[in-house]
Amino acid sequence: SHVVDGQYGIKYSINLFLEHLWKDEAWGLNKINVIHPVTTPFIPQPLVLIDDTIPEQWLFNVSLGNFLPDVELTKLTLGTQSFPVDEETLIFNVYTGTNPNETTLNRIFILEVPMESPVVDRKYIGDGVEQYTLDVIYTMTVVPENLTFTHPAHLIHQHTIVLPVADGFCDEENMTLMVTHGTSDRYWIPFIGNMQLTPDSAAQRGYHLTENGTHSVITIPRDAAEVVHEAINEQGLHNRFEFKFRDNETLEVLVNFSVSCSFSISDLITCFPSGRIVITVLKLEALLGVDGKMMLKDKTCRPKERSAFKVTFDFSANTCGTSRR
Structure with a gap:
C-alpha cells in the first residue's frame, strides 16, 4: 500500500534477476548476475463504502474497503468526537473483515453504531418520521511506513416512529392534560406556553406534574400564567393552555397539544x-x-x-x- 496526497493506492515492486553466462578461451565459463528493483507507478484505489444498515434494527452497519493487509484502522471520528479503535466503548463496534469478491485487496473495516448513540444526530422531520444522521471520518495507517490517510462518510436513514398522544379535561378550578409517550419524545423538550416543563419549574408555579415512564400528567390552575384567556361571553370564560414538544437543539415545535375549557365568570x-x-x-x-x-x-x-x-x-x-x- 502507498499514500500520495492523501489518496490511497498501491505500487507493485519486483527484483529483476539477470544471469549472463558465456565462455571464452582465456577464462572458460564466465557469469555475471544483475539484480535490478522495479516499481510500478502509483495506482490509485478508489475506496468502496457499503451501507448495510437496516433501520428496523436501529443500528448503522457500514463497511469500508478494499485494502491490502498492511492497512490498519487507527481512529474514528463520529460526529464531533474522535475515538481510538483499540479502546472499548459502548458508542460503536468496529472489526476487520474480508471481501469474498476480492483476492488481494480484500480487507474491509466494518462499523456498527446504534442509532440511539449520542454521536448520531436525530431529527423529527414530520409525518411520524425521524431522520438519523451519522458523520464518520475514518483514519487509516499503512504499516510499517506509518503513512496516514482519511476517508469521510455521510450516512442518513429514516425511521417511522410512534408519536405521543394526549387527552385533556377540566374541573371547576383546574385544567389537566395527560400525555401518552411515543417512541422518541423522551429526546424532546416539553413546554407549557413559553415555559420549559421540568419537575422544578412545575413545583415553582404550583403545578402538579406526575410521570410514570409511559405517561405524563400535568394539572395547572385555570388562572395560571401559561393559560390563555380566549374570550368572555354569556357562556363563561374560555381558557386554553398549550403543551408543546420542542426539538432539543433548535427548539422547533414538533408536536402541539392543547386543552380548552369554559369556566364561570x-x-x-x-x-x-x-x-x-x-x-x-x-x-x-x-x-x-x-x-x-x-x-x-x-x-x-x-x-x-x-x-x-x-x-x-x-x-x-x-x-x-x-x-x-
Missing part, C-alpha cells in the same frame, strides 16, 4: 356584604396586554394589583363613581 366580580367590591380584568388572547393605567369611572380609582395578564380593582360600593339602579 362569577368570581371575576365579587361583592361583599360590607359593601366592598373586587373586580378582575383579564388579558384576552386577541389583546396585546392589559393596560396597567386602566381606571374606573372615577379616575382616581387605580388597580390595586396589576400584571401583564390581569388587573384587580378593590373598592367600596360608595366610591369610584359607582351608581345604584
